[in-house]
Amino acid sequence: MESVGSTIVSWMIVIAIIVFSILTVTTRKILRAATYLLFTLFAAAVLYFKLDYEFLGAVQIAVYAGGIVVLFVFSILLTSHPGDNSRRLTSRRRVLGLVAAVLTLGITGAVLFSRCSMMATQLPAMENPSMKLIGETMLGTGAGQYLLPFEAISVLLLACIIGGVVVARKR
């Protein structure tokens, strides 16, 4: 049985994720969309903290809130006037988007609720993964350890840096 405070925090996370993600795609000012995206990402980080993955929550805040959203805001300010509204949607496009989203919601929701017995799983007890365990998992070569993806990501990031410079530089 969880404490009342813990339950309240869970409900706040759930409501924040739903409300802010809907606002992200419905607001007509793009700078506001970026801000609501930031709130959604924060809610996700709080969820990671709540589920005992402190390291992951910290990474989420540092990389998403500290890196990606700042990049979004910079590029929005570079490419559009902050006060502008986006153009009104044509009804055909909106209907198309709604149909795709509602279909996905319906089908996936039906599958989800048909597995009700599994979904009623309660939160099992778990010790927080220590930094030692995380480091060994990330840099080990044994079974269930991830040195090769780690190195592949480093090569990917290098390629991304070079690609970004080549694409965005002035000619």
Add this chain to the structure above:
Amino acid sequence: MDISMIYYLVPTLVMFCCGIYGFITRKNMIAMLISIELMLNAVDINFVIFNRYLFPGQLEGMMFTLFAIAIAAAETALAIAIIINLFRAHKNIDVSDITKMKF
């Protein structure tokens, strides 16, 4: 009351569908990119939830999420570089106005 798995899976599902809706309806390229970020994040959260509830004590879902975050950062940086380059050439980043990619 206890919070079971479904209480976390439903908001991520809504988040993913919002991403789909935004990706189809938005015209501004940066807004489309924001929708893609929403979808990526919904999947990340699902990895973590399944790991925590069904396989506590293992780290597979968490590692997937870590690597997915790194890849998302790289993808966003490159996409924004391309968008800024397009803006320089066309003065406008609406997908409907950009009909040719070579310039």
